[in-house]
Amino acid sequence: MPRIKPKRSTPRLDMTPMVDLAFLLVTFFMLTTKFRPEEPVPVDIPASESKMTLPDLHIMTVTVSNDGRVFLDVQQKGIRLGWAQKLNEQFKLGLNEDEINTFSNLSSFGVPMGQLKGYLDLSGSERKAFKQTGIPIDSATNQLGDYILYARLAAENNLNIAIKGDRDANYETVRKVIKIVQDKPNGINNFNLITTLAAGPPK
Amino acid sequence: MSEVSSEGGGGGKHKGGKPKGKKSSTHIDMTPMVDLAFLLLTFFMLTTSFSKPKIMQIIMPEKPKDTTQQKKINQDDVMNLLVGPKDRLFYYVGLHFDQVESTTYGVDGIQKILMDPKYKTNPRFMVLIKATPDSKYKNIVNMFDIMRITDTRLYALVDITDKEKELITKTPETK
Numbered sequence A: 001m002p003r004i005k006p007k008r009s010t011p012r013l014d015m016t017p018m019v020d021l022a023f024l025l026v027t028f029f030m031l032t033t034k035f036r037p038e039e040p041v042p043v044d045i046p047a048s049e050s051k052m053t054l055p056d057l058h059i060m061t062v063t064v065s066n067d068g069r070v071f072l073d074v075q076q077k078g079i080r081l082g083w084a085q086k087l088n089e090q091f092k093l094g095l096n097e098d099e100i101n102t103f104s105n106l107s108s109f110g111v112p113m114g115q116l117k118g119y120l121d122l123s124g125s126e127r128k129a130f131k132q133t134g135i136p137i138d139s140a141t142n143q144l145g146d147y148i149l150y151a152r153l154a155a156e157n158n159l160n161i162a163i164k165g166d167r168d169a170n171y172e173t174v175r176k177v178i179k180i181v182q183d184k185p186n187g188i189n190n191f192n193l194i195t196t197l198a199a200g201p202p203k
Numbered sequence B: 001m002s003e004v005s006s007e008g009g010g011g012g013k014h015k016g017g018k019p020k021g022k023k024s025s026t027h028i029d030m031t032p033m034v035d036l037a038f039l040l041l042t043f044f045m046l047t048t049s050f051s052k053p054k055i056m057q058i059i060m061p062e063k064p065k066d067t068t069q070q071k072k073i074n075q076d077d078v079m080n081l082l083v084g085p086k087d088r089l090f091y092y093v094g095l096h097f098d099q100v101e102s103t104t105y106g107v108d109g110i111q112k113i114l115m116d117p118k119y120k121t122n123p124r125f126m127v128l129i130k131a132t133p134d135s136k137y138k139n140i141v142n143m144f145d146i147m148r149i150t151d152t153r154l155y156a157l158v159d160i161t162d163k164e165k166e167l168i169t170k171t172p173e174t175k
Helices: A016-032 A077-091 A097-105 A113-121 A124-129 A143-154 A171-182 B031-047 B107-114 B137-149 B162-170
Strands: A059-064 A070-074 A160-165 A190-197 B003-005 B025-027 B054-059 B078-083 B089-093 B101-103 B126-131 B154-158
Touching (some): A059 A143, A070 A143, A097 A113, A160 A171, B054 B137, B089 B107, B126 B137
């Protein structure tokens, strides 16, 4: 007798567990990560075999782009508030409450002090489109030294300096930055260079 | 777990009229899969941390307050590394030079030279790293990295002299 083949019905999948898992992952990432701070200019970091990781707190990042512009960044909002207030007092920048608050929420920036008020007055999207000229580092207008000094004062001298340079940045710019950090009034001889991990011997 | 039920439940088109055979439907119980997913998730949540950018710690020598206090450096204890543009690298030993040797960043270039026993056994051996203004930042980072790999303890980043700059521009590229 021919065997009657059982009629196949289309398999149905109950998607509930998958959806549950998706929500769980989303919740996990919402609670554990922070948004990556917006960078004004993409920087290609050089590689090294150093495995030491950057300490999380109290760092000031000096970014050197490949066209020689210098940017500064401090993550802690509290330090940024104090920093803006000290800069305002010392250099009579004329910043009001709102501008100081905007400053404390910013990430990396690179404008000379003269342009700071104007820059803070722009809206978020205008700021992104604005072409920042970088902080002046020539010996005539050494604003980098001043910026760093007041940041350190605002952080009660608890700030580590980390230099994040593009691998094709001219050494001359980096040399000037290192020299400014070492000179009075800052006089810092210990700092960190941010690198990515390279496998094997460097090329 | 999984089961195959032979009642006519589940999907499948209902073909009216024809005598139907036994319909079987498969229900897969997803519980173990979800358990495993949660287990993996918990494992990773507890064991990993988000990767932070890596750093190289640099400690620069303090600027001497009084130049007459600088210690006398012996001729043989110093190697000068000149970093030039286009990834070029030169070196010479001693305080003065007539010509420089050219080398590469690779393992059999400067690293092999620095691992030479006559430097390794000398406790006063130091390396002075000098770079031209038009060299790239990655070359300097590479040099610091090589210092660490070859376990050279005493090294310093110093300014390049005009004579050295001239020499680098004058030496033709060998490649």
